[in-house]
Every structure is written in C-alpha cells, then in structure tokens.
Amino acid sequence: MSMTHTQSRFNSTLTSQCQNCSLSALCLPIALADEDINRLDQIIERKKPLKKGEFLFRQGEAFDSVYAVRSGTLKTFNITSVGEEQITGFYCPSELVGLSGIDSNVYPVSAKALETTTVCEIPFSHLEELSSQIPSLKHQLFKVMSRKISDDQQMMVLLGKKNADEKVASFLLNLSNRFKKRGYSASSFRLSMSRGEIGNYLGLAVETVSRVITRFQKNELIHVDGKEIEIVDFHEMQKLVGVASDCGKIARI
Amino acid sequence: MSMTHTQSRFNSTLTSQCQNCSLSALCLPIALADEDINRLDQIIERKKPLKKGEFLFRQGEAFDSVYAVRSGTLKTFNITSVGEEQITGFYCPSELVGLSGIDSNVYPVSAKALETTTVCEIPFSHLEELSSQIPSLKHQLFKVMSRKISDDQQMMVLLGKKNADEKVASFLLNLSNRFKKRGYSASSFRLSMSRGEIGNYLGLAVETVSRVITRFQKNELIHVDGKEIEIVDFHEMQKLVGVASDCGKIARI
DNA sequence: GCTATTTGCTGACCCAGATCAAGAGTTACA
DNA sequence: TGTAACTCTTGATCTGGGTCAGCAAATAGC
Numbered sequence: 001m002s003m004t005h006t007q008s009r010f011n012s013t014l015t016s017q018c019q020n021c022s023l024s025a026l027c028l029p030i031a032l033a034d035e036d037i038n039r040l041d042q043i044i045e046r047k048k049p050l051k052k053g054e055f056l057f058r059q060g061e062a063f064d065s066v067y068a069v070r071s072g073t074l075k076t077f078n079i080t081s082v083g084e085e086q087i088t089g090f091y092c093p094s095e096l097v098g099l100s101g102i103d104s105n106v107y108p109v110s111a112k113a114l115e116t117t118t119v120c121e122i123p124f125s126h127l128e129e130l131s132s133q134i135p136s137l138k139h140q141l142f143k144v145m146s147r148k149i150s151d152d153q154q155m156m157v158l159l160g161k162k163n164a165d166e167k168v169a170s171f172l173l174n175l176s177n178r179f180k181k182r183g184y185s186a187s188s189f190r191l192s193m194s195r196g197e198i199g200n201y202l203g204l205a206v207e208t209v210s211r212v213i214t215r216f217q218k219n220e221l222i223h224v225d226g227k228e229i230e231i232v233d234f235h236e237m238q239k240l241v242g243v244a245s246d247c248g249k250i251a252r253i
Numbered sequence: 254m255s256m257t258h259t260q261s262r263f264n265s266t267l268t269s270q271c272q273n274c275s276l277s278a279l280c281l282p283i284a285l286a287d288e289d290i291n292r293l294d295q296i297i298e299r300k301k302p303l304k305k306g307e308f309l310f311r312q313g314e315a316f317d318s319v320y321a322v323r324s325g326t327l328k329t330f331n332i333t334s335v336g337e338e339q340i341t342g343f344y345c346p347s348e349l350v351g352l353s354g355i356d357s358n359v360y361p362v363s364a365k366a367l368e369t370t371t372v373c374e375i376p377f378s379h380l381e382e383l384s385s386q387i388p389s390l391k392h393q394l395f396k397v398m399s400r401k402i403s404d405d406q407q408m409m410v411l412l413g414k415k416n417a418d419e420k421v422a423s424f425l426l427n428l429s430n431r432f433k434k435r436g437y438s439a440s441s442f443r444l445s446m447s448r449g450e451i452g453n454y455l456g457l458a459v460e461t462v463s464r465v466i467t468r469f470q471k472n473e474l475i476h477v478d479g480k481e482i483e484i485v486d487f488h489e490m491q492k493l494v495g496v497a498s499d500c501g502k503i504a505r506i
Numbered sequence: 507g508c509t510a511t512t513t514g515c516t517g518a519c520c521c522a523g524a525t526c527a528a529g530a531g532t533t534a535c536a
Numbered sequence: 537t538g539t540a541a542c543t544c545t546t547g548a549t550c551t552g553g554g555t556c557a558g559c560a561a562a563t564a565g566c
Contacts, residue, residue, distance in 0.1 A: 102399030146355035160456030203413030242334035
C-alpha cells in the first residue's frame with residue numbers, strides 16, 4: 001500500500017512479505033496482529049516459481065513443510081497399486097497444501113503444478129513452535145485443518161451419492177466459489193486442469209465429463225470455450241447440485 | 254491397575270481417569286507425561302452412555318466439544334437436500350469425533366450411536382488452551398487431524414475408483430485393522446452397522462453389499478454369520494484391495 | 507513452417523451395479 | 537407373545553456411465 005521506495009525495491013517475488021500479500025486476508029495471517037504477521041513472515045520462504053508439470057513434493061518424501069499457494073494451481077494425487085494416478089485435490093491461491101503429511105512425517109500424496117505456480121514454503125516445525133506463542137495462529141491452523149476435513153467429507157458424499165451431472169455441476173460451482181472468495185469473477189473463469197483431470201478427480205471417464213459439459217452448454221447452463229467457462233444459469237446449476245432450499249448454504253466440494 | 258479401594262470406589266464409569274483408561278495409549282494422551290495426562294484429565298467430562306439410536310450431536314448445533322469414543326460405535330452423517338442420510342464415517346473406541354466443527358463453530362454432521370456407546374467429552378476451548386501449554390498435546394492434535402485428512406482422502410480414492418468388491422474388502426480390512434490396534438482379534442469381529450449403513454457409506458446399494466458378502470463367503474475369503482465376520486483369507490482379501498505393488502489388477506473370483 | 511502429440515468431442519456398444527420385487531429372518535415394543 | 541417394522545438375501549430386469557474407436561482441434565517440438 002504505502003511502501004517506501006526502499007521497501008518496494010526489495011519486494012521482488014521472492015522476498016515479498018505477508019503484509020503486502022493480497023492473499024493475507026484468506027491465508028494463514030487471517031486475524032493475526034501486525035507484529036504476529038511479521039513473526040510468521042520470518043519463517044516463510046518464498047520459492048521460485050514451479051513450471052507446469054513440476055513437482056512441489058512427491059509421495060513418500062519426508063514431510064517438513066506445508067505450502068501456501070500464491071499464484072497458479074496445484075493438484076495432489078496418489079499413484080494406485082495399478083500404477084494409475086488418482087487426484088485427491090486441486091489447490092488455488094491462498095490454500096494450504098501438505099497438511100496430510102503431519103501424521104506420518106511423510107507426504108502421502110504428490111503435488112504437481114498444473115500451470116506456472118508460486119508457493120510460500122512454511123517449515124512445519126517452525127510453524128508449530130510459533131503457533132504455541134500465537135494462540136490465534138494456532139486457532140487458525142486448527143480451523144484450516146478442520147475445514148479441510150469437512151470439505152473432504154463433502155467430497156466423499158459427492159463421490160458416493162451423486163451422478164455425473166451433479167458431480168460436474170458441484171465441481172464448477174465449487175471452483176466458482178473459490179474464485180469469488182479471492183475477488184475474481186464467480187461466473188467467468190479458466191479451468192487450469194484438463195477434462196481428464198476433472199474426470200479423474202470426480203470418478204468419471206473423460207468422455208463423460210466432456211459429454212456433460214457439452215450438454216450443460218446446450219441447455220444454456222454454462223458457456224464453454226475450451227478451458228474458459230462461464231456459468232450462465234447459477235440458479236439451475238445450484239438446483240442440480242441440490243443446494244438446500246432455505247439456508248443459503250453454498251455447495252462445497 | 255493398582256488402585257486403592259478408595260480410588261476404585263470413585264472410579265465408576267463416569268469418573269474414571271485417562272490414566273486408568275485402556276485406550277490412553279491410542280487416544281489423545283499418547284506421548285503425554287503423567288502430569289500432563291492429569292491436566293488433560295481434568296478438562297474431560299465422562300458422559301453417561303448413549304443408547305442405540307441416540308444422538309451425540311446434531312448437524313447445525315453449536316460446536317463446543319470433540320468427543321473420544323470409549324466403548325461402542327458411532328456414525329456421523331449428513332442429511333442431503335433430498336432428505337436422505339449420507340454416512341461420512343464410523344467411529345470406534347479411542348477415535349475422536351467432531352473435529353470437523355472447529356472451522357465453522359457448528360457441527361457440519363450429526364453423530365448417532367450404533368449401539369450402546371460411551372464417550373469422553375472434551376470441551377474444545379479448554380483443549381486448545383491446554384494445547385498451548387503442552388506442546389506434545391498440540392502436536393498430537395495436529396497429528397490426529399492430519400491423519401483424518403489422509404484417511405478421508407484414501408476414502409475418496411476408494412469411492413471414486415474402486416468397484417464393489419474392492420470397496421467391501423477395503424471396508425472389512427479397515428475395520429479389522431482398527432480392531433487389531435485396540436488389541437482385539439483382527440480376524441473375528443462383529444459389525445455394529447447394518448448392511449444398509451455399509452452400503453450407504455461405500456456408495457453401494459444394500460443388495461450389492463449383501464451379494465458381495467455372500468460371494469466372499471462362497472469363495473472362502475470370509476465367514477459370515479449375521480453381523481459376525483471372520484476374515485479367513487487375509488492374503489486374498491488384501492490382493493483384492495490392491496495392496497500388492499507389483500501384480501496387476503485381480504480378476505474377480 | 508510442418509509433423510507429432512496431446513486434448514477434446516461424439517457415436518456405438520456393453521456391463522457393473524442400481525432398482526424392483528418378494529420372501530424369510532430378526533428385532534422391538536405394546 | 538404377537539405383530540408390526542425392520543433387516544437380509546436372492547432373483548429378474550434396467551440403465552448410467554464405462555469402454556472402445558475414430559476424428560478434429562489445439563500445442564509442442566523440430
């Protein structure tokens with residue numbers, strides 16, 4: 001905002017600070033006092049950008065950090081016993097990746113960039129230590145993990161009970177919400193993942209994803225141009241997902 | 254173990270302590286020093302048993318506690334917009350229920366007893382406070398939540414990618430492991446949930462669950478008598494689930 | 507620029523598992 | 537102790553979405 005020239009000169013991508021990060025209102029610094037943000041800032045390492053297809057970490061590697069996405073998108077996935085990829089999540093800016101490694105001290109999934117992506121590395125031992133000193137940081141961490149648990153459970157419901165239309169509609173509305181939260185358009189956005197990756201994530205064949213998207217377009221629920229998506233009829237999409245009538249609960253994946 | 258008469262007189266179900274709890278080695282007290290267990294013990298309330306079908310908490314209620322199961326089994330579930338139940342998890346002794354409420358301060362699921370069940374109530378604000386003072390408790394909490402995240406992600410893989418045989422086999426082996434960890438037989442146990450609940454959880458129709466179980470029995474993988482299950486051929490069951498790294502997909506027996 | 511490879515779309519066909527139906531046990535409670 | 541209400545099983549049938557195949561369009565590599 002009101003940086004001196006000296007500060008701004010130092011704030012290259014790699015040295016930028018949480019205070020100046022447009023994501024701080026969504027990321028871990030939420031609800032932290034200025035001095036606390038500073039302390040958090042000091043344990044964070046800004047990494048150089050990952051190019052599309054590069055790994056952030058690999059399944060089985062020793063866990064030592066969680067990562068906040070700054071720009072771009074990541075996917076996490078397992079390799080099944082049959083050798084095929086199973087995507088377990090997509091991560092957008094401000095979201096935390098790697099939390100599932102805390103328990104076993106090993107990343108149980110791999111994380112790979114879907115496009116050019118920058119992340120902040122947060123060494124977990126430092127974060128844990130700092131969280132003892134800053135209760136609101138600890139609380140924030142518990143909240144982030146709790147949120148991940150309830151989101152994943154919603155995803156389980158989706159995978160277990162919903163049909164192809166509902167799955168794809170949920171997926172698109174979920175992305176829409178995530179874009180909106182970060183101040184981008186909720187109705188127009190670009191998919192950074194391929195149809196194949198969407199299908200893999202949703203438990204559908206590529207062809208099904210393709211057919212459903214085409215049909216949504218034909219029925220004027222959405223407008224599609226390659227990876228560009230515009231949600232035209234939010235109301236109908238939400239009905240498809242089965243949003244509860246009364247309360248304004250938004251479909252979460 | 255070596256309690257005085259006075260102590261034992263006070264240690265009814267409702268007043269028993271973490272120190273004397275056979276589950277302490279699996280539950281939160283793991284890796285806590287004796288004096289720390291005492292402090293944890295003081296914030297925990299033992300509740301009177303829930304009868305089968307009673308709620309521990311309901312979706313939408315204010316979140317204030319997590320619960321450790323002491324005996325019996327719970328299920329957690331959502332009610333979908335269509336009004337049907339969607340089970341998101343089963344909870345056995347030593348497991349923690351309610352963690353998904355931390356984020357929103359509201360339980361996003363309901364929890365109901367599948368049989369007579371006793372729990373320890375752990376008011377979360379106290380737990381959080383105590384965790385600031387006892388680093389190993391905080392670490393344990395992070396681990397439990399992280400574990401839940403990776404377990405749920407495994408469940409997502411199961412729901413999205415596996416067929417009926419693989420789902421049922423995974424489910425049975427998963428239960429088996431949980432019994433084993435608590436010192437019970439890994440091969441013989443009693444299902445506290447109905448076929449319908451298993452199907453609901455696994456994204457299968459009741460009829461399919463029933464048929465798969467019958468077929469497993471016919472092929473001498475398991476022996477079934479109502480809710481009593483005996484796993485006869487662990488090796489074949491594990492092959493079915495896909496633990497084997499090398500060999501390809503197992504043909505249906 | 508030109509080929510090679512990946513990504514997306516669509517049609518034809520098939521099958522795993524859902525749904526429907528019906529009977530036999532089991533459990534609950536009045 | 538009887539009966540209503542679940543729960544489980546099994547068979548018959550149907551169908552959503554998977555698989556296979558072929559082609560078009562977009563990207564990457566040379």
